[in-house]
Amino acid sequence: MISDVPTLPAIELNREDYLADFWRCFQRLKGDFWKLERGQTFREPEEPSWVALDQGDWRRAIALIDQRTEEIKRPVEEAARHVSMHRLRIVERPYSPYLRWELYYIRLRALAGEDIRVLDADKIRHLEHDRMLPELVVLGEEVMYQVLYDQSGTLRGARRIEDRERVAACAKEISDLHEKAEGIRDFLKREPSALPPPLKRELGALPPV
Template sequence: MPSEVLEPLRLRRSAGERLTREVYRPDFRRRMEALRDSGFWKLERRQHFEEIGSASRDALRRGDWAAALRLFDERRPQLAQEKQKDAQRGLVKYRVRIVRQPLSPYVQWELHSLRQQAEYGTRVRVVRTEQLGGLEAAGPLPELVSLGGQVLYEVCYTRDGVPDGAIRFTAPDTVRRAEELIKGLYRIGEDIAPYFAREVAPLPPPPAA
């Protein structure tokens, strides 16, 4: 159970603006690039996604675990470059990953990615589903991204986990409450390094997924 009481988040989707995937991606990119001396907060709850445009994710899908991990290693120069740019902009990235045991193939794969991103400055913590308490009394937590306390996206997916745009919220109180929830979950989470060493590193390769 959480060591602190976190308030459930009730988003009124009608108060936001529904963006298609084609609109969401450039909108997010533009706002992200404009951030200075601020924080990026992301909450991931779903246990399966169908990433689009990821060669490593494609390798997992066809069951080639060695290739999936090799492709992660090949992106290290890109991550180092992003870290330098973030430092120049005063941007700090925080991510909270909700996990359910046993790990799904997707989450096992993603935790390898997140562990690597943490090596390059992203602050990642893991929260187990049993820590959520009453936060999910009304259903699973949404997928959220908050940019500098200025804008909030509830990222949308199809039933199969395919990206499907987002709902954009800009009302200050809505953005603040969502960011407070992500920060609260981050506080009760475990740093990805010890979690990965204990729960992920010993696992055999996952099945194709």
């Protein structure tokens, strides 16, 4: 089902409308939040740490994340009081710079209560006959967004899907894949090559949080 999402009827939203619609629905959510991330490289020009990464300054990129540890964790801790938050991050080798940066960043969300798991792309190849799996955000069983990016990897909007039966089916399929995946903290301990280069070369481990 998730491989067919791009063909489902949907309301297309631009970036601003998608973000506003998402937060409005998320604030009312009482069930499960699911996020499926498939792409290996994106642009986040509004994030200072990503800008440092884009400039090739890994040390500054890491430092900026470390400085914001509590700021990154706090909203997740608050949301986790009323929402079960789950994320499935698909990864491919060799790990892209963006992916290594993102994994370092979102591990803080895992520490704050988001159930983040990592799955090798080889495990989902059978679902990608004609195209890669879409980037998905599912809120309960009522609404799902296929998140859209431009050719540079910058967020440009989303397709809002409201067919409850199909939304529920996609949530179930993501959940099934999630069950087969590995927790992000265990993954990073096992796969030091997925860490930012300075940590891999000099520390070989995550800093304490």
